Amino acid sequence: MFKALFCCGALISRHNMQVHADFEWISKAYQLSTLCLYGGSPYQPQESALRRGIDIVVGTPGRVKDHVQRNTLKLNELQ
Numbered sequence: 001m002f003k004a005l006f007c008c009g010a011l012i013s014r015h016n017m018q019v020h021a022d023f024e025w026i027s028k029a030y031q032l033s034t035l036c037l038y039g040g041s042p043y044q045p046q047e048s049a050l051r052r053g054i055d056i057v058v059g060t061p062g063r064v065k066d067h068v069q070r071n072t073l074k075l076n077e078l079q
Contacts, residue, residue, distance in 0.1 A: 020058040032056055037063040037073075047072045 020036035027034050035049050037059030043066075050057075050072050057064070057073065067073035 023056050023058060027056060034058065037067060039063050039066075043070075 017036060017038075020034060024034045032055035033053065034056040035046065035054040035058070037046055037057060039060060039062055046063075046067070047070075050067065059067075064073065068075060
C-alpha cells in the first residue's frame with residue numbers, strides 16, 4: 001500500500017483543487033507526483049494512482065479518512 005510523503009487537506013473540495021494545482025506546479029521542478037482526493041469522485045482511479053505511488057496527497061478529511069479505512073492510504077510514515 002501507499003505511504004504518503006506529504007499530505008494536506010482543506011474542508012472544501014474547490015480549495016483542495018487549488019492547493020493541489022499549486023503543489024502540482026511546484027512539484028514539476030522536483031519531479032514529484034501529486035494526487036487530489038475528494039468525495040463525489042470514483043474511488044477506483046484514486047486507488048490506482050495510490051498503488052502506483054504518489055509523493056504529495058491533497059484531500060478533504062472525509063476522503064482521506066475513507067482511504068485510510070480502506071487501507072489504500074497509510075499515514076504512519078508521513079513526513
